Amino acid sequence: MPEQRTAPQAGPGPAAPGPARAGGLEIAATGRAVPGRVITNDDMARVVDTSDEWIASRTGIRQRYFCAEGQSAFTLARDAAAQALARAGLSPADIGLCLCASFTADNATPSLACQVHGALGLGEECPAFDVNAACTGFLTALGTARCMLAASALAAPWALVIGAECISRVLDMADRSTCVLFGDGAGAAVVRLSAAHPYWSCLGARGDGALLHAGGTASADRFLHMQGQAVFRFAADIIPRTVARLLAEAGLTLADIDCVVCHQANGRIIDHAAKKLGARPGQFYKNMDRYANTSAASIPIALDELARGGRLAPGARVLCVGFGAGLTWGGALLTL
Numbered sequence: 001m002p003e004q005r006t007a008p009q010a011g012p013g014p015a016a017p018g019p020a021r022a023g024g025l026e027i028a029a030t031g032r033a034v035p036g037r038v039i040t041n042d043d044m045a046r047v048v049d050t051s052d053e054w055i056a057s058r059t060g061i062r063q064r065y066f067c068a069e070g071q072s073a074f075t076l077a078r079d080a081a082a083q084a085l086a087r088a089g090l091s092p093a094d095i096g097l098c099l100c101a102s103f104t105a106d107n108a109t110p111s112l113a114c115q116v117h118g119a120l121g122l123g124e125e126c127p128a129f130d131v132n133a134a135c136t137g138f139l140t141a142l143g144t145a146r147c148m149l150a151a152s153a154l155a156a157p158w159a160l161v162i163g164a165e166c167i168s169r170v171l172d173m174a175d176r177s178t179c180v181l182f183g184d185g186a187g188a189a190v191v192r193l194s195a196a197h198p199y200w201s202c203l204g205a206r207g208d209g210a211l212l213h214a215g216g217t218a219s220a221d222r223f224l225h226m227q228g229q230a231v232f233r234f235a236a237d238i239i240p241r242t243v244a245r246l247l248a249e250a251g252l253t254l255a256d257i258d259c260v261v262c263h264q265a266n267g268r269i270i271d272h273a274a275k276k277l278g279a280r281p282g283q284f285y286k287n288m289d290r291y292a293n294t295s296a297a298s299i300p301i302a303l304d305e306l307a308r309g310g311r312l313a314p315g316a317r318v319l320c321v322g323f324g325a326g327l328t329w330g331g332a333l334l335t336l
Contacts (some may be wrong), residue, residue, distance in 0.1 A: 020058035024283035025146050026194035027336060028090070028158070031083025032303035033076045034065040034185040035137045036292065041180070049174045055180045056289075062265025064183030064292035066168040072106045076186035078119045080300070082129070084188040085120065085160065095190075096154030098128040099145055100162040101137025103325070105130060105171060112164060125155035135263045135324025136203070137296030138163035139332050143201045149193050155253065162188040163296035170214045172223040181265075182224070187300025199248050202242065203330040215327075232269060235323045236241035239273035242321045242331040250333055254279060257333075258316040259306060263323055264288040264298040295324065312336050 040063045041052035055061055067076070077100055086094070100113035113128035122128070127148075133140040138161065145159040164186035171179045214224040239262055247253060254260075254277055262270050267286055274284040287302055294301060299320050306312045316336045323329040 003123050022265045024193055024195040024197050025142075025199035025334065026141045026192050026197040027303070027334065028190045028192065029084050029088035030040055030187065030300060030307050031080040031082070031085075031087060032187045032289075032301045033079035033306040034183075034301075035067045035076070037066050037068045039064050039066050039183075044180050047173050048179060050176045050180055051062045058266075058268070059181060060286065061292045062289045065185060067166050067184045071166075071184075073102055073104055073164045073166040073184075073186070074106050074112055074115045074119075076166070076184065076297075077102075077112050077116050077162050077188070079185040080164065081116050081120060081160055081162050081186040084190045088158075088190040090158060090190060093123055094118075094156050094158045095122050095126055095160050096121055096156030097145055097159040098126055098133060098162075098179050099141040099159065100128075100164060101131045101133065101141040102116060102164050103132050103134050103137070103295060106166070113162070116160075116162065118291045122160075123155060127154075131199045133205075133296075133324065133328045133330070134326055135265065135293070135295045135298065136322035136326070136328040136330045137324070138187070138299045139201070139320060139322045139329070139330040141202060142189070142332055143203055143273050143330070145191060146193075146199065146201070149191075158190055158192045160188065160190055162186060163298070163300045165295045165297050167293075167295060168223065170222055175223070178224055181293050183294050185291055185294040185297040185301055185304075187297050187304055189300055189303065192316050198250070198333075199333045200246050200333040201331060202249075203243055204328070206327040213311050222278065232266065234327060235265060235269045236272045238323050238329045239269070240276050242272070242329060243277055245251055246319060246331045246333045252317070252333075254283070256282070256317060257319050258313065260284045261299055261318060261320045262305070263293075263304065263321065264291065264302060265293045265323075
């Protein structure tokens with residue numbers, strides 16, 4: 001399914017409904033993995049000038065998970081993927097594509113996807129690669145999987161799509177404006193083409209790395225840096241616009257959507273978007289109180305929580321919205 005290009009300075013605008021933009025994508029099962037090390041706001045207050053009240057009142061975050069020794073983006077991705085595969089009742093031979101979204105992969109190469117590929121024993125004709133669109137990464141990988149399933153002669157009909165991050169490794173623990181906001185984790189989904197499961201998506205980007213960035217091999221500073229107020233304004237604007245665009249393309253209203261799953265960056269951002277769109281109470285899902293911001297992992301972790309909690313019945317419509325460094329954004333309207 002081709003993605004509509006968006007001008008760099010403009011967010012996604014309204015589009016007329018059209019079946020040509022709709023494609024079928026079934027999520028057969030999900031999985032999630034978090035490290036065993038729970039870090040509360042009180043724990044953070046012992047290493048940086050902050051407090052539980054300060055963090056929770058501004059973000060909705062109460063705790064997060066950090067990787068301990070022996071844990072990494074790879075181990076989290078592997079465990080979430082293995083869960084999803086087992087719950088789908090599939091074998092490694094059923095997987096024709098393995099994608100992993102991350103900006104904190106353990107190595108420049110091999111990719112996280114290739115590491116998961118080897119750990120799960122996927123077939124040699126199953127391609128594997130990483131996608132880096134920061135916090136929009138899982139939706140970017142999901143759209144990429146949809147396109148490859150539709151256009152490529154893959155060896156098997158199912159795709160394994162993962163979002164995994166070890167953000168604790170790039171946090172400056174002296175910077176309270178960032179270190180209290182993030183956590184480590186992974187989420188995964190097993191998907192395939194299905195006409196019985198309508199799917200709409202949109203992706204966009206704006207080449208502006210100044211607001212949110214982290215160093216890599218070309219930088220002596222590996223830490224994550226963010227201009228919080230500017231990112232807040234960007235997210236508060238892009239979420240309603242993305243929701244409106246997808247609803248217009250699908251010919252639906254917000255009342256037709258069972259649940260909206262935004263990237264879990266900040267509770268205030270989500271509350272602002274929900275109020276602006278006139279959402280009903282509880283329609284916008286929030287779990288950042290338990291996980292904080294896990295970037296590319298946040299949406300698949302939330303989907304797995306909803307699925308395992310019995311909140312996503314067959315036929316339910318779920319609208320997902322991501323936004324992150326780049327700047328990037330994207331959305332997907334799924335029918336379960």
